[in-house]
Amino acid sequence: MAHRVRVGATVLVGITFLLLAILGARMAYDEYRYEVTSPGLGLPTWIYTIWLPVLSMAILGRVVGVLLRLLKGGD
């Protein structure tokens, strides 16, 4: 039972970061599409916002790794 709850909690963490990656990618794509530039340096802002989806995907990868280890039965 406790094992099943832990698997469910890990899946929910994965869903959170998957959502964040998708929505963050949409936000970064919007800023790329509309060519938003930063007020001070005039750099395109997507080079800052792109890291939200990229790093969310990295966390998602770790969550998947934890999930695989849980499912394999190890602790």
Add this chain to the structure above:
Amino acid sequence: MHPAVLLFGLFFFLMFAGVPIAASLGLAGTLVIALTGLGIMAVPTNVYAGIAKYPLLAVPMFVLAGAIFDRSGVAARLLRFTTAIIGQGRGSLAVITIVVAMIIGGISGSGPACTAAVGGVMLGAMMRAGYPPGFAAAVTAAAGSTDILIPPSVAFIIYSVLVPSATVPALFAAGIVPGMLACIASVFRP
């Protein structure tokens, strides 16, 4: 069902089910925003705005400073200096640990970094002197954790980011006396 009930109910349910608090908050918030049609793009915007703050740049630098003190031998020199002040008596190593942590807390701002730097030097010394391992670890951890009161301190910077009306200099000024009192109290704790 009122969205607020759903928001808090889902958050508490997820939290007590063992989902990490950040994921519970994020999931409940995202779901309620999606259900009430507040504009789903508010989610990544808020997450990004929550991370992208300039004062947070100081945090990794404080941790780096603690690691540098540990590796370069500054912590070991501080230890010699403090030993010269305190002297060698019964229980002196524990007092030295607290005072060294207090001095490093005045240089570095991170409690964990300070504990790592002090522990790297003092734990071995206390073990060789015959202190019980649990006592040595407890003294180091307690001394390191009082350091977030002594300026500069990462915790104050983060608090000032969250509460804009509390400025960093005011928080630092307010932390000096309580931090020193906490360290003195740790020294004289029976």
